[in-house]
Amino acid sequence: MAQSTDRTPLLKVEHLSKEFPAESGVFGGRFAKRVVSAVNDVSFEIYPGETFGLVGESGCGKSTTGRTIMRLTNPTSGKVFFEGRDVAAMNKKELKAMRRNMQFIFQDPYASLNPRMTIGEIVSEPMTIHGVGTKEERMRRVRELLDVVGLNPEHINRYPHEFSGGQRQRIGIARAFALRPKLIICDEPVSALDVSIQAQVLNLLKDLQDQFGTAYLFIAHDLSVVQHISDRVAVMYLGKMVEVSDWRTLYTEPHHPYTQSLLSAVPVPDPDIQKTRKRIILAGDPPSPIDPPSGCRFHTRCPIAQEICSKEQPEWKEVADGHYCACHFAQKFPIKESHIDL
Amino acid sequence: MQEPSSTQRGGMAAKAETKAKVSGAKSRTLWGDAFKRLRKNKLAVIAVVWIIFVILVAVTADLWAQQWLGSPTASDTTQLATTSLLPPSPEHPFGTDLNGRDILVRVIYGARVSLTVGVVATSISTVIGLVMGALAAFYGGIWDTIIMRLADVFLAFPYVLFVVAMIAALGNGLMNVFIAIGILGWPSIARVFRSAILTVKENDYVDAARAMGASDFRIIVRHIFPNSVASIVVYATMNIGSAILTESSLSFLGLGVTPPTPTWGSMIQAGQSYLQTAPWMMIMPGLAILTTVLAFTLLGDGLRDALDVKMKDA
Numbered sequence: 322m323a324q325s326t327d328r329t330p331l332l333k334v335e336h337l338s339k340e341f342p343a344e345s346g347v348f349g350g351r352f353a354k355r356v357v358s359a360v361n362d363v364s365f366e367i368y369p370g371e372t373f374g375l376v377g378e379s380g381c382g383k384s385t386t387g388r389t390i391m392r393l394t395n396p397t398s399g400k401v402f403f404e405g406r407d408v409a410a411m412n413k414k415e416l417k418a419m420r421r422n423m424q425f426i427f428q429d430p431y432a433s434l435n436p437r438m439t440i441g442e443i444v445s446e447p448m449t450i451h452g453v454g455t456k457e458e459r460m461r462r463v464r465e466l467l468d469v470v471g472l473n474p475e476h477i478n479r480y481p482h483e484f485s486g487g488q489r490q491r492i493g494i495a496r497a498f499a500l501r502p503k504l505i506i507c508d509e510p511v512s513a514l515d516v517s518i519q520a521q522v523l524n525l526l527k528d529l530q531d532q533f534g535t536a537y538l539f540i541a542h543d544l545s546v547v548q549h550i551s552d553r554v555a556v557m558y559l560g561k562m563v564e565v566s567d568w569r570t571l572y573t574e575p576h577h578p579y580t581q582s583l584l585s586a587v588p589v590p591d592p593d594i595q596k597t598r599k600r601i602i603l604a605g606d607p608p609s610p611i612d613p614p615s616g617c618r619f620h621t622r623c624p625i626a627q628e629i630c631s632k633e634q635p636e637w638k639e640v641a642d643g644h645y646c647a648c649h650f651a652q653k654f655p656i657k658e659s660h661i662d663l
Numbered sequence: 664m665q666e667p668s669s670t671q672r673g674g675m676a677a678k679a680e681t682k683a684k685v686s687g688a689k690s691r692t693l694w695g696d697a698f699k700r701l702r703k704n705k706l707a708v709i710a711v712v713w714i715i716f717v718i719l720v721a722v723t724a725d726l727w728a729q730q731w732l733g734s735p736t737a738s739d740t741t742q743l744a745t746t747s748l749l750p751p752s753p754e755h756p757f758g759t760d761l762n763g764r765d766i767l768v769r770v771i772y773g774a775r776v777s778l779t780v781g782v783v784a785t786s787i788s789t790v791i792g793l794v795m796g797a798l799a800a801f802y803g804g805i806w807d808t809i810i811m812r813l814a815d816v817f818l819a820f821p822y823v824l825f826v827v828a829m830i831a832a833l834g835n836g837l838m839n840v841f842i843a844i845g846i847l848g849w850p851s852i853a854r855v856f857r858s859a860i861l862t863v864k865e866n867d868y869v870d871a872a873r874a875m876g877a878s879d880f881r882i883i884v885r886h887i888f889p890n891s892v893a894s895i896v897v898y899a900t901m902n903i904g905s906a907i908l909t910e911s912s913l914s915f916l917g918l919g920v921t922p923p924t925p926t927w928g929s930m931i932q933a934g935q936s937y938l939q940t941a942p943w944m945m946i947m948p949g950l951a952i953l954t955t956v957l958a959f960t961l962l963g964d965g966l967r968d969a970l971d972v973k974m975k976d977a
Contacts, residue, residue: 391874420876433867438887446885447875496871 329405330366331504331536332390337363337399339382339389342612357610360398361384361560369503372530372537374551374568376544376583378607383540384428388504389427390538392416398631403504421451424497428509430489434481440467440492441477447499464483466495469532470525487518491525498529506538511546523549544587548572553643556580559618560610562637566644574653576646578623583658601656617649624656685908686918697893700969707965710958721774732768738925748941758943760933766943769925770951773899776926777955780840780910781903787845788906792852797883799853800860811857814850822847823912830918840919844906855898859891866890893970897963911952927952 343355360382367373375383389396392408401408403419411419424447429434434443444457444466454462464474470491472484481489490510497505507526511519527550530537541547547554548568555565556579564577573582584600589595603622608614614621620630627649635647648655701707729735732755746763749755799810817825825934829843863869864887872882913919914928923928927948934944 343792359713388870393870393873417876422876425871425874427867427871429867433871435866435868435872435886435890438885445873450881452877492872496875641877 328368329403329482330402331369332538333365333400333402334366334386334390335364335400335402337386337389337401338397339385339394340397355611358560358613359610360389360590361613363557363562364399365369365555365562365565367504367536367538370530370534370536371552372539372550374547375538375540375557376542376547376554376648377557380607380610381557382544382610383557384508384585386557387425387508387538387540390419391423392427392481417451421447421500422503424500424502424505426490426493426497426505426507426510429513430486430493430618431481431513433493434489436481439478439480440472440484443481443492444495444499447496451500453500462499463495466499469498469529470495486514487522490514490518494522494525494529498533498535498641503537504536504538506540508540509542510539512542519546520549526550544572544583556583559607559613561618561647563619563648564644564646566641566646570641570644573601574641575649576640576644576651576653578625578650578655579619581654582624617647619648625650676708697966697969700923701965704965704968706961707969710961714962717774717958718778720771721778724768724775725773728768728771732765734927735764735768735772748937748944750941751943755842757947759939760930760941761937766930766947769930770927770948773925773927773948774951775812775957776837776920776924777907777910777952779837781907781959783841784844784848784906784910785899785902787841788848788852788902789895791846791849793856793895796856797860797887798906800857800864801879801883801887805959808856810853814853817847817850824915825907826909827918830913831869835919835921837920837924837973840910840913844909848902848906852895852898852902854903856891856893857924859894860887863887863890879888897967900966901960901963904956904963908956910916 337360338358339360340356340358343357346615348365363382363386375386377383385394388394390401390403390408392401392411395644396409403423406415406419408416408419409641438446441460441463444463448454448459448462453459460477463477467474467477472488472491472495475484481492484492492515494510510526511522514522519619523546526537529535537550539547539550551568554568554571556563556571556577558579564571564575564580571580572584578601582603585598585601589598601624603624605622608618608621614631616629616631616633617623617626620626623630629649633649635649635651637645637647638651640646640651681790701711746759747761749759749763751758755765755767757770760769795810795814799807824863825847826843829847830839831844869882869886872886877885910919910926911928912932914926915932917929917932920926920929930948931945931952934941934948937944
């Protein structure tokens with residue numbers, strides 16, 4: 322990543338893998354032979370103040386990646402360095418100190434707020450846990466935060482159910498920003514919201530980033546949402562990262578056939594152009610991560626797959642400056658129109 | 664990748680919102696709403712009134728009962744010929760027993776034993792059950808296996824036999840009755856609490872708290888407990904009734920609380936030889952057990968309906 326060589330990464334993920342037991346037995350599945358390989362050998366970096374988008378379809382392991390970085394689940398193998406320290410090797414005390422600088426925004430604004438706590442209690446909880454300030458100082462800060470995220474500070478004593486989905490997501494955002502963390506993992510923060518509210522929340526996240534210089538790991542299944550906010554974008558398929566680049570390159574010159582097919586599915590808000598576009602329709606469903614395909618995991622659905630694809634795992638190579646791709650046939654627009662059977 | 668159209672999504676979101684609002688409204692004012700629903704349940708109201716009445720009578724007994732009806736324990740042997748086995752009359756509303764003691768006053772003092780056993784034993788069971796259930800559900804894995812298998816072992820023994828064995832080992836006395844009934848009651852409470860926690864634990868706000876760096880203790884106390892306590896309240900209420908029943912069985916068998924302290928169970932036992940000639944000796948304490956245990960069960964039932972989220976609009 323040439324534009325970033327002068328900076329040290331805030332978060333560095335190296336060969337991260339996470340497997341879940343696919344069957345439960347007498348011993349809770351700890352000796353199960355079959356495993357779901359949810360995340361497989363994923364590596365990337367996030368620099369201070371940038372937004373790193375992570376996209377992929379449901380079940381491709383993007384949320385698991387986020388949760389493993391936060392150590393809400395423990396990685397099976399691989400390392401996660403936050404400010405140069407390995408998160409996976411931290412003890413409880415170090416983990417708590419780390420979490421002051423790394424926060425999480427959840428997808429479901431209804432499930433992520435405790436229904437029995439007031440907004441004031443919810444937003445001040447991170448400060449309470451980390452012993453920041455006195456009670457009055459914390460409450461003053463909560464009012465500030467509510468104001469910053471566009472909520473009425475007078476509502477501090479209300480309960481979550483009295484707010485709409487968008488407002489509740491703002492509460493979740495206020496909570497995440499309470500300790501001014503350096504990195505926030507946003508796990509599909511807008512996909513549960515109405516489209517008009519999505520834009521408002523995305524703009525709020527952008528404004529807050531400008532104000533506080535926070536880095537985001539932005540997880541989404543919607544390329545247009547990611548495009549709106551990300552500096553760099555990574556695409557995941559079936560637990561593996563297939564392509565990483567700055568968003569402009571990724572959107573204009575995709576090198577991986579999967580990325581290209583995803584992009585072809587994003588609608589264009591001009592009916593005349595939309596009519597002439599050819600969509601790349603992938604055949605079938607994603608294979609089960611219990612028994613992932615050999616070689617390149619995408620070969621079963623890839624329109625340009627060759628024999629080698631089912632035999633050898635494609636190498637993770639730099640195809641352009643800061644642009645990485647894992648495909649045997651990585652090149653600009655690997656899928657030609659002649660490949661598309663319409 | 665194709666999303667549903669925006670109108671569809673809007674409609675779905677709006678629907679989800681109203682739904683969440685409804686359930687949210689309930690969850691927030693859970694106790695207030697539950698109280699309102701409980702008030703509408705006639706049986707539960709009668710049960711509450713009865714329980715309060717029994718408690719008041721038992722607590723204030725020293726102030727009036729003995730002056731009116733005589734001592735519940737002392738017996739005047741010189742007058743036995745005229746006072747023994749009298750049927751119910753205005754002077755002795757529940758009649759008298761073999762030793763010439765008034766049965767009403769003995770039932771009133773027996774309520775003290777029964778209520779204390781019910782409350783104390785249930786408290787012991789609940790505390791142990793909550794801790795065990797929380798450990799099993801929260802830490803899972805090996806903890807879950809050990810604790811729940813242990814609970815299975817406890818539940819596999821015939822309950823009364825187990826209590827009798829414990830009393831036999833510990834010796835007689837009110838304290839040992841508390842301990843025996845209390846300790847043996849934990850497995851069911853642990854099971855109920857464990858399943859409640861497992862449900863609540865799936866919520867994102869528990870992960871959110873963990874992501875903030877909250878300690879396990881804080882997560883349990885602030886997040887999991889307030890959202891899973893309703894089922895325990897119901898279960899503990901019903902458990903009071905069954906603890907009273909167990910204590911009565913023990914007293915009936917001559918274990919636990921020692922004479923002459925009156926207990927409902929020992930009064931029934933004393934009356935069983937006179938079932939034909941002085942049936943009030945058995946019937947009166949029997950009615951006391953019946954009504955009190957029934958009241959706790961009905962209150963538990965009422966609480967379950969009142970606290971049940973799904974019954975809200977009914």
